[in-house]
Amino acid sequence: MIRMGNSKNIPDIVIGRLPIYLRALNLLLAEQREYTSSHELGERLGISSAQIRKDLSHFGEFGKQGTGYNIAYLQEQIRQILHVDREWPMAVVGAGDLGRALVHYRGFVPRGFRVVCVFDNDPARIGERIAGLTVQPMSELASQIAAHRVQVAMIAVPLEAAQEVATQLVEAGVEAILNYAPITISVPDSVQVQYIDPVAHLQHMTYYLTPKT
Amino acid sequence: MIRMGNSKNIPDIVIGRLPIYLRALNLLLAEQREYTSSHELGERLGISSAQIRKDLSHFGEFGKQGTGYNIAYLQEQIRQILHVDREWPMAVVGAGDLGRALVHYRGFVPRGFRVVCVFDNDPARIGERIAGLTVQPMSELASQIAAHRVQVAMIAVPLEAAQEVATQLVEAGVEAILNYAPITISVPDSVQVQYIDPVAHLQHMTYYLTPKT
DNA sequence: CTCGAAATGTGAATGCGTGAACAAGCCTAG
DNA sequence: CTAGGCTTGTTCACGCATTCACATTTCGAG
Structure with missing residues (x-):
C-alpha cells in the first residue's frame, strides 16, 4: 500500500494544522534545507512530534525511517492534499x-x-x-x-x-x-x-x- | 454560594469562546433585547446550548431558570472575566x-x-x-x-x-x-x-x- | 392559586484527540 | 558486512471536551 485514500473522514482539526506545517516547510526550504524530522518541526511549531507524525499518517507515508521527511516532497504532498497546488x-x-x-x-x-x-x-x-x-x-x-x-x-x-x-x-x-x-x-x-x-x-x-x- | 472563584483552572478552549459570546450579546443589545437563552445563543452561533451553559457555569451562575440570561448583565460579567471592562x-x-x-x-x-x-x-x-x-x-x-x-x-x-x-x-x-x-x-x-x-x-x-x- | 411550559446548572456517559512507547526500517561509520 | 543510532508509523491508554438527560426553579395563563 503506497498511498492511503484521502477520501477518508479526516478530523477537521488535523486539516487545520496542515497549513501550519506547510508554512514551516516553506521556511525550511528557504533555508536551503533538504530534510527535516517530526521532532524538528514540532520544536519550531510548539507541537509534539507524535502529533505531527500522526497527522501526516492520515494521508499516507511521506517519511523515511532514520532519515525523516524530504522537505520539498512533503511540501508538494501537503499542497496537493489542501488543493493549493494551483491558484x-x-x-x-x-x-x-x-x-x-x-x-x-x-x-x-x-x-x-x-x-x-x-x-x-x-x-x-x-x-x-x-x-x-x-x-x-x-x-x-x-x-x-x-x-x-x-x-x-x-x-x-x-x-x-x-x-x-x-x-x-x-x-x-x-x-x-x-x-x-x-x-x-x-x-x-x-x-x-x-x-x-x-x-x-x-x-x-x-x-x-x-x-x- | 453566589459566585465561584475565577482563579480555577478553566480550559483555554472555554476562554476562547467567551469573546464569541460577547460578540453575540453586543448584537442582541443593539436589537434592544433584554433577555436571551442558551438555546437562542447557540442557534445564532452554531454551538450547542449545553456547551454554552457549561462554559458559563465555570464562572458562576448568571442565568435564571425559566427566564434565561439578562443580556446586559451577562455581557458585563463576561467583560469582567476577560478583563475588557477597561481600555x-x-x-x-x-x-x-x-x-x-x-x-x-x-x-x-x-x-x-x-x-x-x-x-x-x-x-x-x-x-x-x-x-x-x-x-x-x-x-x-x-x-x-x-x-x-x-x-x-x-x-x-x-x-x-x-x-x-x-x-x-x-x-x-x-x-x-x-x-x-x-x-x-x-x-x-x-x-x-x-x-x-x-x-x-x-x-x-x-x-x-x-x-x- | 395552580398547572404547564420553559430554561438553567450539573452529573453521567460518550466520543475524540493527544502523548507515550515500541517495533520496524534506514543510514552511516568502521 | 555489521552494529548502532536515529526516525517513522502505529498501537494503546489516558484525559479532556462535548453531549445527553434530568432535577429544579421561574414565569405566565387561566
Whole structure:
C-alpha cells in the first residue's frame, strides 16, 4: 500500500494544522534545507512530534525511517492534499482600509490564492483602482464571480452588511468564505466559512493578563 | 454560594469562546433585547446550548431558570472575566497596508482596546501621520511602550522581521502579542501569543473544495 | 392559586484527540 | 558486512471536551 485514500473522514482539526506545517516547510526550504524530522518541526511549531507524525499518517507515508521527511516532497504532498497546488481566484467584498490591504497583500499568490475582483457599494469608491483592479459595484458581483470562476471570497465590510453580502456570495456560487466581520453568518452547510476577528484573539489573551494601570 | 472563584483552572478552549459570546450579546443589545437563552445563543452561533451553559457555569451562575440570561448583565460579567471592562492601550509594529488598516480600525475601542503608538523601521514611513498617530522609529519602541503602559501589541511586519520584533516587544515588557506574520514566533512562556494567518484559513477551506477550473 | 411550559446548572456517559512507547526500517561509520 | 543510532508509523491508554438527560426553579395563563 503506497498511498492511503484521502477520501477518508479526516478530523477537521488535523486539516487545520496542515497549513501550519506547510508554512514551516516553506521556511525550511528557504533555508536551503533538504530534510527535516517530526521532532524538528514540532520544536519550531510548539507541537509534539507524535502529533505531527500522526497527522501526516492520515494521508499516507511521506517519511523515511532514520532519515525523516524530504522537505520539498512533503511540501508538494501537503499542497496537493489542501488543493493549493494551483491558484484559486478570489473575490474581496469591501474596499475600505481592510479590503484595500487584502488586495495589496503579497502573501496570497505564493501560497495559492489571487484576488481577481473587488466590490463595494459606496459610489465614491466604485471605479477606484487598487493594485491594478477596479472597484466594482455590487450589481456586478454575480456576473464577475461567474466570469472568473470564483469559489472563494473574503468579506471585509461592516458587520451590519456582512450577512447580506454572504447571502449574495452564496447565491453567486461562492463555496468558501473568509469573514472578517465580527459576526457569525448563516449559510448553507455546503459552504465553508472561517472567521478572522482580531478582537476575539485580543480578548482571549487579556483573560490571562493583569491590568497594569 | 453566589459566585465561584475565577482563579480555577478553566480550559483555554472555554476562554476562547467567551469573546464569541460577547460578540453575540453586543448584537442582541443593539436589537434592544433584554433577555436571551442558551438555546437562542447557540442557534445564532452554531454551538450547542449545553456547551454554552457549561462554559458559563465555570464562572458562576448568571442565568435564571425559566427566564434565561439578562443580556446586559451577562455581557458585563463576561467583560469582567476577560478583563475588557477597561481600555487596553496597544502598540502596532509595522506601518504598511496592514498596519495602517489596524490603526484605522474602529472596532477596537468599543471592545476594550485602543492603538496608542505605531512603529516602523522604514525612514520613508517614520513621521507619517495615521489616524492622529505619528509613525515612530523602532528605537523609540521601548520608551514609548513603557510610557504608555502598553501590555498588548500587534505585529504587522514581513515575516523575516517578525521574530526580531517579537523579541524586542518582550524585552520592552509586552505581555501579549497578536502576530499577523505567517510564522510561529518564540517567546517566553509567560507571554501570550495568538496568530492571524488568513492564508491558513483559506487553505483549510480549500481542502473541502473541488476546483472548478 | 395552580398547572404547564420553559430554561438553567450539573452529573453521567460518550466520543475524540493527544502523548507515550515500541517495533520496524534506514543510514552511516568502521 | 555489521552494529548502532536515529526516525517513522502505529498501537494503546489516558484525559479532556462535548453531549445527553434530568432535577429544579421561574414565569405566565387561566
